[in-house]
Amino acid sequence: MSPEERxxxxxxAVVAPPEGSVADLFKxxxxxxxxxxxxxxxxxxxxxxxxxxxxxLETAKHHPALAFDxxxxxxxxxxxxxxxxxxxxxxxxxxxxxxxxxxxVPREDPRIQTASDIWRAADWHERECRDMFGIVFxxxxxxxxxxxxxxxxxxxxxxxxxxxxxLEEWQGEALGPEMGRAGHxxxxxxxxxxxxxxxx
Amino acid sequence: xxxxxxTQVEREFExxxxxxxxxPQHPATHGxxxxxxxxxxxxxxxxxxxxxxxxxxxxxxxxxMDYRQAIGYQDRTEYLSQFNAELCYVLAVEKLAGLVxxxxxxxxxxxxxxxxxxxxxFMFLGAFGTDLGVFGTSFxxxxxxxxxxxxLFEEVSGDRLMYAxxxxxxxxxxxxxxxxxxxxxxxxxxxVGADDMDKLLTDNEIFIAxxxxxxxxxxxxxIDYGVTGPMLRxxxxxFDLRRDEPYSIYDRFDFDIPVGTNxxxxxxxxxxxxxxxxxxxxxxxAVEQMPDEGPxxxxxxxxxxxxxxxxxYMRCEDPRGEYGVYIISKGATQPYRCRIRSPSFxxxxxxxxxxxxxxxxxxxxxxxxxxxxxxxxxx
Amino acid sequence: xEVNEERQPEQPVSAEEVAAAAEASPEDVAGExxxxxxxxxxxPPASRDPQPAAAGQERxxxxxxxxxxxxxxxxxxxRPPRSTSDVPGRVPEPAAVAVAQPRPESVGVRLxxxxxxxxxxxxxxxxxxxxxxxxxxxxxxxxxxxxRKSSLxxxxxxxxxxxIEMIAxxxxxxxxxxxxxxxxxxxxxxxxxxxAGTVTKKMAPAVKLLYQQMPxxxxxxxxxxxxxxxxxxxxxxxxxxxxxKIIPVDVYVPGCPPRPEALIDGFVALxxxxxxxxxxxx
Numbered sequence: 001m002s003p004e005e006r007x008x009x010x011x012x013a014v015v016a017p018p019e020g021s022v023a024d025l026f027k028x029x030x031x032x033x034x035x036x037x038x039x040x041x042x043x044x045x046x047x048x049x050x051x052x053x054x055x056x057l058e059t060a061k062h063h064p065a066l067a068f069d070x071x072x073x074x075x076x077x078x079x080x081x082x083x084x085x086x087x088x089x090x091x092x093x094x095x096x097x098x099x100x101x102x103x104x105v106p107r108e109d110p111r112i113q114t115a116s117d118i119w120r121a122a123d124w125h126e127r128e129c130r131d132m133f134g135i136v137f138x139x140x141x142x143x144x145x146x147x148x149x150x151x152x153x154x155x156x157x158x159x160x161x162x163x164x165x166x167l168e169e170w171q172g173e174a175l176g177p178e179m180g181r182a183g184h185x186x187x188x189x190x191x192x193x194x195x196x197x198x199x200x
Numbered sequence: 201x202x203x204x205x206x207t208q209v210e211r212e213f214e215x216x217x218x219x220x221x222x223x224p225q226h227p228a229t230h231g232x233x234x235x236x237x238x239x240x241x242x243x244x245x246x247x248x249x250x251x252x253x254x255x256x257x258x259x260x261x262x263x264x265m266d267y268r269q270a271i272g273y274q275d276r277t278e279y280l281s282q283f284n285a286e287l288c289y290v291l292a293v294e295k296l297a298g299l300v301x302x303x304x305x306x307x308x309x310x311x312x313x314x315x316x317x318x319x320x321x322f323m324f325l326g327a328f329g330t331d332l333g334v335f336g337t338s339f340x341x342x343x344x345x346x347x348x349x350x351x352l353f354e355e356v357s358g359d360r361l362m363y364a365x366x367x368x369x370x371x372x373x374x375x376x377x378x379x380x381x382x383x384x385x386x387x388x389x390x391x392v393g394a395d396d397m398d399k400l401l402t403d404n405e406i407f408i409a410x411x412x413x414x415x416x417x418x419x420x421x422x423i424d425y426g427v428t429g430p431m432l433r434x435x436x437x438x439f440d441l442r443r444d445e446p447y448s449i450y451d452r453f454d455f456d457i458p459v460g461t462n463x464x465x466x467x468x469x470x471x472x473x474x475x476x477x478x479x480x481x482x483x484x485x486a487v488e489q490m491p492d493e494g495p496x497x498x499x500x501x502x503x504x505x506x507x508x509x510x511x512x513y514m515r516c517e518d519p520r521g522e523y524g525v526y527i528i529s530k531g532a533t534q535p536y537r538c539r540i541r542s543p544s545f546x547x548x549x550x551x552x553x554x555x556x557x558x559x560x561x562x563x564x565x566x567x568x569x570x571x572x573x574x575x576x577x578x579x
Numbered sequence: 580x581e582v583n584e585e586r587q588p589e590q591p592v593s594a595e596e597v598a599a600a601a602e603a604s605p606e607d608v609a610g611e612x613x614x615x616x617x618x619x620x621x622x623p624p625a626s627r628d629p630q631p632a633a634a635g636q637e638r639x640x641x642x643x644x645x646x647x648x649x650x651x652x653x654x655x656x657x658r659p660p661r662s663t664s665d666v667p668g669r670v671p672e673p674a675a676v677a678v679a680q681p682r683p684e685s686v687g688v689r690l691x692x693x694x695x696x697x698x699x700x701x702x703x704x705x706x707x708x709x710x711x712x713x714x715x716x717x718x719x720x721x722x723x724x725x726x727r728k729s730s731l732x733x734x735x736x737x738x739x740x741x742x743i744e745m746i747a748x749x750x751x752x753x754x755x756x757x758x759x760x761x762x763x764x765x766x767x768x769x770x771x772x773x774x775a776g777t778v779t780k781k782m783a784p785a786v787k788l789l790y791q792q793m794p795x796x797x798x799x800x801x802x803x804x805x806x807x808x809x810x811x812x813x814x815x816x817x818x819x820x821x822x823x824k825i826i827p828v829d830v831y832v833p834g835c836p837p838r839p840e841a842l843i844d845g846f847v848a849l850x851x852x853x854x855x856x857x858x859x860x861x
Contacts, residue, residue: 070423225785
C-alpha cells in the first residue's frame, strides 16, 4: 500500500463508536449512568459526570467483562468556561482493550472522588493533578503537594488563566545602562506576557 | 513505626527510629530525587519520596508552542531516550493530523529509536554498576559503546543529545550516505559492549548477592502501581507495546520479549541486558529492509500544522516503560493540552512498596534498578 | 628616601659598590622589580645604605613626588637618553676594569685587603642561583594559583539533561582527569560547582546551601542555557531564570546541552581566570 492510499482523512469531531465496542459493555454493565460515547483516534471515549465517575471506574476494574486492571494515565484538563475534566486512560491486560473515561468537574467547586482505592497508581497522579489544577480528590489518603513546594500553592500552573512568567533582566544594572538592557524586553511592549493570557 | 517490644530483652535493647535524608543532591539518586528513610537499625521501615525538584513545566510550555516547536520539550523531558519520546509525540500528532509518513522515514525512525534504546540501556548498566560499588569501571565500559551510538546520532541529526530530528510526517532531513554501513558497524560494537558488560557483571558474586531477591515486585502489585516496561517484564508479565499494540512498523520485525521470573533487581538487570540484543536484532532487520531511495516527508506537506479538533492518547514502548502523550487539539496551531505520561513517574511510585523491609544499602540498589529519569518524573 | 637624596650630590657611585650590593642582597626579587622602573633613575642607589634595603624602602616615588614630565614625552612615549650606570641596581657593562679606591666604610667586599691591581668583576648573580641552580623564580601567589588550577575538584552534582554530558566528559572519551579534574561527591572538599541543568525555585535553596558548604576558594561553572538564564524553560514561573540570581558564577558555558568539548573549554577558561585573579583570590 502506498503512503498516498494509506492517508487517512482528518478526524471529524464526533463519531459514534462501532457496534460491539467497549462502550456497549459499559452501557450494559451500568444502564442507569448517563454516558456519551465517542470514537477517538485510537480509543473509545466515555464522557460521564464527575459524581458517577467513581462508580464507573469501580465497575471498570471489577466487572469480569471489562477488567480494566491497568490505569495508564490520569490527568486533568482545563476547558475554561466548560469547567475541568479528569481523564482516565484504562487498559485491560486480560482482554487487551482500551477505554478513555472523561469525568466532568465543575469549575466553581472542583471536587471528585478519589480513584486511589481502586488503583494504587492513581495516588501520585491525583496528587500531581491537584498541584496543577487545584482539583480536590475526596477520600485521598495523602493529598499533599507532590511536585510543587508546599509554600507555593497560591496558584495552579496548568490552569489556562495562569500566564507564563515575564522575562527578567538578565544582567542587572551592573554593566551600565546600555549593557544592562541588552536582551531585555521592556514591560508594556506586548511581548513580556503571552498575548492570550494578557487578553483575559 | 518501630516494632513494639515484646520480650524483656527487646525492651532493654529498644532502639529508636532514625530518619535518614538522602538527596536532593546525592550521587546515588540519579538527579535531584530526595527520599527520607525511616530506619530501625539498618532496616527501612518507611520511605517518603519527595519529587518535583526538576518540575519545569514542559507541558505548560508546549501549549504555547507550535506543534513542531514542542518536539524539543520531548527531548528534554526524556533525556536518555529522546528518539523514543519524539516518536511517540510525532505519532500522536500524525494521528490527529492524518499524516502518513513514507516508508523510508519509518525505517529511519525505527533504526534510530532502537539504537536509542540500546544507548539508554547502556547508561543503565553503567549507572547500576556504579550504584553497587563497581566504581567507575562499568561506567567507562558503558560509555565507550554509548559514544559510538551518540556519534552516529550526531552525524544524522546534528546534536549529541537533543536531536529534534523527527517531524510529524517523517524526519527533518535525509540521513548521510553511508548510514547503513555506519549502523551495521555500531550494531557490531554494541553487541561486543553488551558481552563485555555481561562478563563484567552477570556472574559476579558480589553483584548477585546485592541484587538477588532485592526489591521483589509481584505481577499484581506491578500492574496495580502502573509499573511498565522492563520492570513489569522482570516480574513475569510478557507484555510489550511493540508487539501487543504495534505502532509504526513494528509488526514487520521478528524479535523476542525477554521476561524475568523472580521480579527482583537481578531480573531487571538481565531483562535490560537481553533487550539490548533484541533491539540490535530489530535494527539489523530494519537495515536490510530499508529502501535506499525515497522521500522522507509526505508530498503536499502543510506549511502549518492545524490538526482537526480531537484528542489522542498515543503510547510507545520507551526503554523505561510506557511513554504516553495525550494531546487535545482544538484546531489551532498549538496543542490545547499536551500531557506526558512518563514511565519513570509511575515506576517510581512503587519504590516505597519495594523498599520497605530491606536494608538501607538496598534502597540504593532498588532505586538504581528502577532506572528513573528525573526530568521525566517531574516534567 | 630623604636621607638618600641628601647624600646624592656628595658621593658618586662606583661600579663595584653596585655590584657588591646586588650580590649581597637577599631581596633579589624586589630589587629587580625596582630596577626596571625607569622613574627610579633619579634616585640614588641603594648601596649607600648601611644595610641592603628592603623592598618597601626602594619603591619608586609616588606620582605626586615625581617631577612633572614634559608633555612631549607623554605623547611620544620617548624618554631622554640615559646612561646605564645611572640606573641603580643595574650594573654597567663588564668593561669595567675598575680601580678600587680605598674606602674604609664600604660594604660587602673589603677592598683594602686586596692589592691595588685591576680586578675583574663577575656578572652579578643572585645568591640562590649559584647555590640552587634550576630554581623557578616566581611570586608565591603564582605558585598557589597554579596549584589551585591544576587540581580542580568539581562536585558531582547533576541537575538535568546537562548532567549526562557532564558524565560523558568525565568518562573514557573525553577524560577530564587529564586536567587534574576529579569528581568528588561531597561539597566539603570541592573547589568547583558545575550547575548542570535547570534550577527550579524548589531546588534553589538546596543549590545555595551546597554552595555555602563549599570551602573557599570556590568557583561556579554555569553549564548550559538553563543554568545561565533559564533556557527553553525560562518562561515557566517555577524556574529560576539563571543560577546567577542566587550564587556568583565564574564561567558560563553555552549550549543546550554543551558538548563535552565546550565544558572542557569552560574549565580551561576557569583555569585562566584563576591565574589572572591570583592576587585577588584569598
